[in-house]
Amino acid sequence: MSALLRAELMKLRTTRTFVALAGAALGLSLLVVVLTALLTPSLTERDVRDLFTADFTGLFILLLGVVGMAGEWRHRTITSTVLAAPNRLRLLAAKTLSYALAGTLLSFIVTATIMLVGTLILSSRGEPTIGIAELADVLWRNLLVAALFGALGVCLGTLVRNQTVAVVAVLIVAFVLEPAIVALASDVGRFGPTVGAPNGILETDPFNDDSNLLAPAIATLVLLGWVALAFSAAATVLRQRDLV
């Protein structure tokens, strides 16, 4: 298992996809934090906390997982991957774990950077900042969501082999379907895998109604449940699929 994990992490390091998505996530998150920290007057500590909750990172990590796994079919490398690791369940587990680790690393880089830059700007403007304990609290929540999104992305990329279709489907769910469900029926929407449950973990408030967020522990279990469901489906499909 460790050899498989090492190989999957090496795959991530040896193409430009990870670097490109990491750069995009960092750039976009920094842009939002810098502009908000520079231009928004009278920020509260809650605003600062929300600012450091790197929403863009999660989406990029989800897409990284989708692109990474669906790319095995797009580039037809799945054959050599399965030849090298014929136990497909172990292969999927290693890939899922490696993208969870990659998501955690990416989230750490982005979150730590925006916290540093944002805190420096806010301090120079005399705006409130948040303490180490609260920064750490934001950080672990971001890392947890990132890890679960990385894993979820791999499973989705296994189920929807067409890379473009998979990416578009994820974007539609994250930006259209789930927000619509949240708006129309937030009691249902808060259980969603890309908006509802992650926001419960992060304690961000897209509903403007804290009472509708799941408690972080419950939200974590819900998102873990989505990952487990996707993993089970992906494992079943991958094990039964003929690679012709």
Place this chain on the structure above:
Amino acid sequence: MAPVEIRDLSKRFGRVEAVKNLSFDVGAARVTGFLGPNGAGKSTTLRALLGLVRPTTGTATFDGRRYDELERPSSQVGAVLEDASFHPGRTGRNHLRVLAATGEHPQERVDAVLADVGLLDAADRRVKGYSMGMRQRLAIAAALLGDPSVLILDEPTNGLDPPGIHWMRGMLREQASRGRAVLVSSHLLAEVAQSVDDVVVIANGELRGQGTLKQVLGGDDGPSTEVRAQDNDRLARALEDRGHAVQREADALLVLGATPEQVGAVAGEARVNLVALGPRGRSLEAAFFALTAESA
């Protein structure tokens, strides 16, 4: 036990039966050509052997074990499939490094196999800049990474230029000379005829012949004998018992790799009365075509 054994292998995709009850062995230190026209079922057979496709019935094993049961598969079997693909943004060296990590092979093997296939100078170029021949060499390097005892190559000469085909032939012979069992598929007899020791011929998913090239196809313009007997089945059995490749035709037998004198002698020993006996001259290619014809 042969390094590769295929027994009663069948594979059905929906209504299409791609492989039908196929059985053959691949011996150590020999190059076995797996021949048949396009769509004959060669790739499906190889993919079933490698665990990429689930057989409907039958088994395909390496030293008695399925591919997915091998403890370190890339140390025992190296495979080059027809659609050998690589991430275009990864360098050749990094592609092999990933495979070496997966198979737990020492990273030093990467440069060793790159040197073996003559790709060391291009190792740090991204694969998208490789020619077809370079990609094939990289695929072979990947197959050799674990120093396996069995090599499986599916249509390895596809897309290669004449120097590439020449290199491939030499490589096949060299691998067999090192004791490896080599199974190489092709739909073009001429491309492998000079390299193989044995052949397995299939068409329409069915076995049409197996043995040495000369036994199965009669050799290049070699002896082939057409014979009709009062009891063709009995004569065919007698010939096959003595190691002759026999192709059953409408009302006659075609004995590949045997002269009329040899066939007559076998008929005499078996006490089978002959009706007609004579040589049938033909080229290797014509023999292959006849053997793989749809109606055969």
